[in-house]
Amino acid sequence: MKLCLVTDRRRLAAAVGARPDDSGVLIDQVRAAADSGVDYIQVREPDLDARDLTNLVRQLLKSTIGTDAKLLVNDRIDVALAAGAHGVQLKEQGIMPEHVRRIAPAGFVIGCSVHTTAGVPARKAADFLIAGTVLSTASKRAPEYLDEEGLRRIVRAADEQPVLGIGGLDVASVPMLRSSGVAGLAAIGAFIPAGGEDVPEFVQKRVRELRIALESGTRQP
Numbered sequence: 001m002k003l004c005l006v007t008d009r010r011r012l013a014a015a016v017g018a019r020p021d022d023s024g025v026l027i028d029q030v031r032a033a034a035d036s037g038v039d040y041i042q043v044r045e046p047d048l049d050a051r052d053l054t055n056l057v058r059q060l061l062k063s064t065i066g067t068d069a070k071l072l073v074n075d076r077i078d079v080a081l082a083a084g085a086h087g088v089q090l091k092e093q094g095i096m097p098e099h100v101r102r103i104a105p106a107g108f109v110i111g112c113s114v115h116t117t118a119g120v121p122a123r124k125a126a127d128f129l130i131a132g133t134v135l136s137t138a139s140k141r142a143p144e145y146l147d148e149e150g151l152r153r154i155v156r157a158a159d160e161q162p163v164l165g166i167g168g169l170d171v172a173s174v175p176m177l178r179s180s181g182v183a184g185l186a187a188i189g190a191f192i193p194a195g196g197e198d199v200p201e202f203v204q205k206r207v208r209e210l211r212i213a214l215e216s217g218t219r220q221p
Helices: 009-016 023-036 050-064 077-083 097-103 147-158 171-180 199-214
Strands: 002-006 040-043 070-074 087-090 109-114 128-131 163-166 184-187
Touching: 002 023, 002 163, 002 199, 009 023, 023 040, 023 050, 023 199, 040 050, 040 109, 050 070, 050 077, 070 077, 070 109, 077 087, 077 097, 087 097, 097 109, 128 147, 147 163, 147 171, 163 171, 171 184, 171 199, 184 199
Parallel strands: 002 040, 002 184, 040 070, 070 087, 087 109, 109 128, 128 163, 163 184
Antiparallel strands: none
């Protein structure tokens, strides 16, 4: 079962009382996640221009050295390649994964976001899919949510292709996720502490909790 931390440096900074431009807090979060065994770290900072995003990705990549974590850039293939990231997470309305394969180096990881079963067939060239929005979330408002049944339909449409759920998911959501047959979860809020908790300690604890919950039962088809 895979875990993916999706970054939101502004939300993280607000939660811990740091300045929005303080990249140190985000670096601490990413380092703790990588050290704790998170599989993917998706850098999603849409307000940054290409130069600032490239610089941030390079800083965060240093935090993954010596770990198995793969750092992916949300949608910006140019930034991912320029910064030497491990891969990219493509939007459903964006470029197709097979086109990225033609220009990316060997081993480049490609994830794709999908919101309905209709988006699945054209993305078979991706390494995995992230399906959402599953539940109501503070980070993204959706006209409707997948819930368990919608997530289950996407998993079935994907067949053997791994699907991670995203959107309002936390430890309490794991029984629903296991029942739907997903290969793991992606989250922003689940990795952000509240109440002034230490960021690395919180992230390490949360990764342990999620790992235990995700792997404590057998997935149902």
